[in-house]
Amino acid sequence: MRVVIEADGGSRGNPGPAGYGAVVRDAATGEVLLERYGALGTTTNNVAEYSGLIAGLRAAAELNAARVEVRMDSKLVVEQMSGRWQIKNPGLRPLAAEAAGLVGKFTEVTYGWIPREKNRAADQLANRAMDEAAGRVSRDAVEVITEPAVPEAPAPRSWAPPSLENATRIILVRHGATAMTAQGRYSGRGDVPLTDEGEAQAMAAGGRVAGISREVHAVLTSPLRRCVRTAELIAAEQGGVPVTVMDDLIECDFGLWEAKTFAEVQQDWSAEMTAWLESTSVAPPQGESFQKVAERVRGALAAVLSAYPGKTVVLVSHVSPIKLLLRDALAAGDAFLHRLYLDAAGISTMDVWPDGNIAVRSVNETAHLR
Structure with a gap:
C-alpha cells in the first residue's frame, strides 16, 4: 500500500500552547484513511511539527503501508529529515531520531514541501487540538492521542525583532x-x-x-x-x-x-x-x-x-x-x-x-x- 501523510503542528506563541495534526490518505484515490491530532502543552512550532510527522508515520505503520510520501509546509522538518540540513537544536534531535526509527518500518519514505494552503486538513486538526486543550470545542469521533511536550530551547516570540545571531x-x-x-x-x-x-x-x-x-x-x-x-x-x-x-x-x-x-x-x-x-x-x-x-x-x-x-x-x-x-x-x-x-x-x-x-x-x- 502506498499512502500520503499530510502533517502539521503549531503553537500559539513560540513557545506557547501547541498541537499537531496528521492525515493519512490513499495515494491513488486521496481518500482519508486515518487522522491523528493531539495537544502538546507548552512548546514550540518546530516540536509540534515534528510531533505531527511522528503521529502520521505511526498511523501509516498501523495501516501496514509500504511506501509513504510525506507532505509538510515545514521546510525545516522536510530538509532535516531529507538529510540536507543539520539538526543543530538539541531539543529536536530526539524527535528526529524517533521519526527516523519509524521510517525504518517502510520500504520507502519521501519528503516534499507544500505551501500551507495545501496542508489545510492537517493544520485544522492541529488547531482543533489547541482549541480542545483550551476548552473551546468538544471532542468528536476523531481519535485523539495526547503526548507530553519534548523540551526545546526557547525561541523568540513571533512579533519580537529577530536577533541576527547565527543567521x-x-x-x-x-x-x-x-x-x-x-x-x-x-x-x-x-x-x-x-x-x-x-x-x-x-x-x-x-x-x-x-x-x-x-x-x-x-x-x-x-x-x-x-x-x-x-x-x-x-x-x-x-x-x-x-x-x-x-x-x-x-x-x-x-x-x-x-x-x-x-x-x-x-x-x-x-x-x-x-x-x-x-x-x-x-x-x-x-x-x-x-x-x-x-x-x-x-x-x-x-x-x-x-x-x-x-x-x-x-x-x-x-x-x-x-x-x-x-x-x-x-x-x-x-x-x-x-x-x-x-x-x-x-x-x-x-x-x-x-x-x-x-x-x-x-x-x-x-x-x-x-
Whole structure:
C-alpha cells in the first residue's frame, strides 16, 4: 500500500500552547484513511511539527503501508529529515531520531514541501487540538492521542525583532537589463549580455549591496552572462570578493517560448499558456516547469546555507528562481508567482536561521536605480 501523510503542528506563541495534526490518505484515490491530532502543552512550532510527522508515520505503520510520501509546509522538518540540513537544536534531535526509527518500518519514505494552503486538513486538526486543550470545542469521533511536550530551547516570540545571531543573510539580486528585458520577451536559457543600462544598474546594485552589508563572504551566480557580469560588478564593490558560478541558479527553460513576447505566446500557444499559468507542474513546450525550477533552487539554497552558515551571501539570478525562493520563504501560494514583479537589478533580502526560521526583510528594492 502506498499512502500520503499530510502533517502539521503549531503553537500559539513560540513557545506557547501547541498541537499537531496528521492525515493519512490513499495515494491513488486521496481518500482519508486515518487522522491523528493531539495537544502538546507548552512548546514550540518546530516540536509540534515534528510531533505531527511522528503521529502520521505511526498511523501509516498501523495501516501496514509500504511506501509513504510525506507532505509538510515545514521546510525545516522536510530538509532535516531529507538529510540536507543539520539538526543543530538539541531539543529536536530526539524527535528526529524517533521519526527516523519509524521510517525504518517502510520500504520507502519521501519528503516534499507544500505551501500551507495545501496542508489545510492537517493544520485544522492541529488547531482543533489547541482549541480542545483550551476548552473551546468538544471532542468528536476523531481519535485523539495526547503526548507530553519534548523540551526545546526557547525561541523568540513571533512579533519580537529577530536577533541576527547565527543567521545567514541571503541577498537576492536579479541581473541588470538586457535587450530582451526592454522588449518584454521571455528570456530563459538564451545567453544574452547586459546592455549599457544593465551595466549601470548592476553597478548601482553593487553599491546598494555594500550598504546592506559591509562584509559579503561570497557572490554566487547563474552561469549566464547577464548574471555573471552583474555578479562581477557587485563583487568589485566589495573589494573583489570571488564570484562563483552555481548552475542551479539558472533561469527557467522556456523552451519554444524563448525570445517570444507574452502576446506572441498567447496567440500561438493559447491552450498551453492557460495550462502553464494555472499550474506550476506544467512546462512550456520543450521547456521546464516551475516545480522543477523550485526543486533545484531549493537545493541551491540548502547548499549555500550549509557552506556559509552565519555569513552574508549574494545570489545573482533571474526572475523565476528568485520568485520561487521568496514564495517558499514567505510560505505563499503559487498565485504569488504571478503577482510579484521583480525589476532588473532589484534586490531582495532575507535572513535564514539554523533551525529553518526565515525573516524576509525586503522584496524588490529599487531605490538605488533612481
